[in-house]
Amino acid sequence: MLIGRTADSLASIPERLAQPAVERPYPLPEIEVATQEPLERLDADWLEHRIRPGESFYQIMRAMGFDPGTVQSVMESGQQTRPLLELRPGQVLRASAPDGVLQALDLEIDSLNKLEIRRDDGGYFAQLHTRPTQTTQNQAAGVIDSSLYLSAQQAGLSDRLILELAEMFGWDIDFTQDLQPGDRFAVVYNEISVDGEKVRDGDILAAEFVNRGKVLRAVRYTDPNGRTGIYKPDGSSLRKAFNRNPLPVTRITSRFNPNRVHPIFKTVRPHRGVDYGAPTGTPVRVTGDGRVAFAGRQRGYGNVIIIDHGRGIRTLYAHLSRFAPKLSAGQPVEQGKVIGYVGSSGWATGPHLHYEFQVNGKTKDPLTVALPQAQSLPDAYKRHFTKQTARWVAALDALSTRQVAESTAKPMP
Numbered sequence: 044m045l046i047g048r049t050a051d052s053l054a055s056i057p058e059r060l061a062q063p064a065v066e067r068p069y070p071l072p073e074i075e076v077a078t079q080e081p082l083e084r085l086d087a088d089w090l091e092h093r094i095r096p097g098e099s100f101y102q103i104m105r106a107m108g109f110d111p112g113t114v115q116s117v118m119e120s121g122q123q124t125r126p127l128l129e130l131r132p133g134q135v136l137r138a139s140a141p142d143g144v145l146q147a148l149d150l151e152i153d154s155l156n157k158l159e160i161r162r163d164d165g166g167y168f169a170q171l172h173t174r175p176t177q178t179t180q181n182q183a184a185g186v187i188d189s190s191l192y193l194s195a196q197q198a199g200l201s202d203r204l205i206l207e208l209a210e211m212f213g214w215d216i217d218f219t220q221d222l223q224p225g226d227r228f229a230v231v232y233n234e235i236s237v238d239g240e241k242v243r244d245g246d247i248l249a250a251e252f253v254n255r256g257k258v259l260r261a262v263r264y265t266d267p268n269g270r271t272g273i274y275k276p277d278g279s280s281l282r283k284a285f286n287r288n289p290l291p292v293t294r295i296t297s298r299f300n301p302n303r304v305h306p307i308f309k310t311v312r313p314h315r316g317v318d319y320g321a322p323t324g325t326p327v328r329v330t331g332d333g334r335v336a337f338a339g340r341q342r343g344y345g346n347v348i349i350i351d352h353g354r355g356i357r358t359l360y361a362h363l364s365r366f367a368p369k370l371s372a373g374q375p376v377e378q379g380k381v382i383g384y385v386g387s388s389g390w391a392t393g394p395h396l397h398y399e400f401q402v403n404g405k406t407k408d409p410l411t412v413a414l415p416q417a418q419s420l421p422d423a424y425k426r427h428f429t430k431q432t433a434r435w436v437a438a439l440d441a442l443s444t445r446q447v448a449e450s451t452a453k454p455m456p
């Protein structure tokens with residue numbers, strides 16, 4: 044599976060987890076990178092400003108006394124100036140203008156990255172400097188007593204790692220409902236440091252979750268083409284090829300029922316899908332990878348999208364208020380992509396999504412139909428996979444064994 048945060052997996056994480064706590068700042072390189080020597084510091088005085096919420100680069104530069112033309116020239120000094128448009132509170136901006144003309148500008152993007160802009164004949168040029176990092180491994184384990192969040196925090200995991208852990212197993216465990224006191228977890232993860240000092244957590248390499256006695260394991264693997272995914276230790280996929288629901292489940296107003304008797308006509312009018320009550324405009328996400336087979340109007344369905352997933356499976360999304368921009372027949376769509384928005388077009392009494400799941404032309408109950416697993420690792424990668432992941436699985440074994448020993452060790456009477 045490609046690492047992605049689908050609405051479905053997020054929905055199954057407790058609210059506290061879903062809050063983006065530590066956000067990955069500017070995309071950072073994981074492994075050692077060659078670093079250029081920072082340019083020579085100018086002797087002149089530097090103006091320094093710590094970014095506050097809501098401030099823009101333009102405002103700050105104007106406040107420092109630079110004219111709009113200078114700001115413009117700086118912005119035009121290259122692609123690398125992008126962080127100036129994405130300033131975050133706490134970052135530090137320094138400017139040097141000994142004769143009133145901006146000579147140098149530094150932005151401390153984060154503990155690893157620094158943007159340096161220098162005056163060049165007539166214009167400015169920008170360079171991004173990255174401090175070399177080291178990657179080491181760490182591990183943590185814990186037993187759940189009330190919530191995953193609290194127990195994982197006690198075990199020393201950062202918010203980011205807790206969220207990643209919950210996402211890894213989000214396909215198999217509903218963290219809002221399935222957890223039981225005594226469930227436990229073990230995690231092996233990367234730590235990124237600079238000059239021996241930890242600056243942040245890296246990715247989870249392997250994890251184990253024991254839920255109601257059932258052992259689930261996951262490992263991270265990057266194939267020779269650079270595609271990273273999360274797999275079971277045997278190389279099979281952890282995720283399902285389909286999400287159960289096309290939008291976060293708020294209210295199911297009508298279930299699949301082939302024998303529904305119409306309340307007024309007293310005749311059998313089957314309901315071949317599930318209705319999700321949701322406000323007009325709520326994004327609807329395609330439940331599996333596929334291609335748009337139809338996007339347009341059909342009498343009762345109103346604005347409707349039909350997705351062909353291959354293997355005889357089709358899904359249908361009806362009563363939409365509108366389609367995602369540029370959606371058209373034949374277009375490939377990836378699981379979790381927003382394809383349209385809830386509405387009440389067609390024969391609908393109020394805004395809701397009508398969702399159908401068809402297998403070889405027959406409609407099935409979307410809430411109970413057996414969902415196929417996503418594809419496993421190709422055989423060609425199996426050896427590479429085992430080689431890359433064996434250490435982390437072994438580390439997990441050791442961690443898990445120790446955890447069991449500790450939890451069963453009873454004090455002597």
Ligand SMILES: [Zn+2]
Nearest residue numbers: 316317318397
């Ligand atoms: Zn319906």
